[in-house]
Amino acid sequence: MTTYAPAEASERTGLSLDTLRYYERLGLFGPVRRTTTGHRVYSDHDVAWVGLLVCLRNAGLGISDLQQFMGRMRDRSSGPTGLVELLEEHRSRLRDEVAKMNLALGVLDDKIAYYSAQDGQSKK
Amino acid sequence: MTTYAPAEASERTGLSLDTLRYYERLGLFGPVRRTTTGHRVYSDHDVAWVGLLVCLRNAGLGISDLQQFMGRMRDRSSGPTGLVELLEEHRSRLRDEVAKMNLALGVLDDKIAYYSAQDGQSKK
């Protein structure tokens, strides 16, 4: 199993070392293995998991959402935890957001069309 | 031209009185007319403009983006200001965001499918 030094994990996830430690402190992933001298050693699994976190965070989920998500994952062995329901809830929120953004895109398109015509072509 | 008391403007825009004043202080819209006693009187135009702000803010634009936007609008009479270019830039950023969110949606779909199957149906 491939492992990564902090710097490389940072590069692969696109998060800063600080943020990686921050997420770990908050329990969003890990625990991360350490060398005898206390340096972190990230596994493939860690990196992949952080990738998921980044993706969901990009999508607008907050830290507390991610924490809940983690919690459900951890307790999944002891029966249903409503994980699926939680995910579905986030999904529908996400769809709303996308709808809002598409609306904004439409508005931008209109404005662009409008001001392009009015300004004449201000292409350089 | 219809006008609105602060409370009604708040209701129509979905922003709190505080936020409305905040946006005005930052120069995102206005100046807003006042009664002799200093109370604000919002016009149709104000409300519509705030609607646009809300839409763009929902889409993830920051306050400083909105300020730039306002600035260009104000100076538009004195020739091209690059307003259209600014809008186009925001549009492409927005498209990126939407793409990210759709990616996250895909991930969520996968996870939901996966855990639904594994949990069995945990429907109550």
Place this chain on the structure above:
DNA sequence: AGTTGACCTGGAGTGCACTCCGGGGCAGAG
């Protein structure tokens, strides 16, 4: 005349998500 309620102001406070800082440890290169 008193009370209520909507509104005014400047400035302080909040919550989030990082980001930075100072002080220190350890390993390999010169």
Place this chain on the structure above:
DNA sequence: CTCTGCCCCGGAGTGCACTCCAGGTCAACT
């Protein structure tokens, strides 16, 4: 053996976008 680079830690600081607060004005109602 010192120097450089990468990493450790807890805690303080930052930037954003609000949100709240104290103290005050005014109009209308009872």
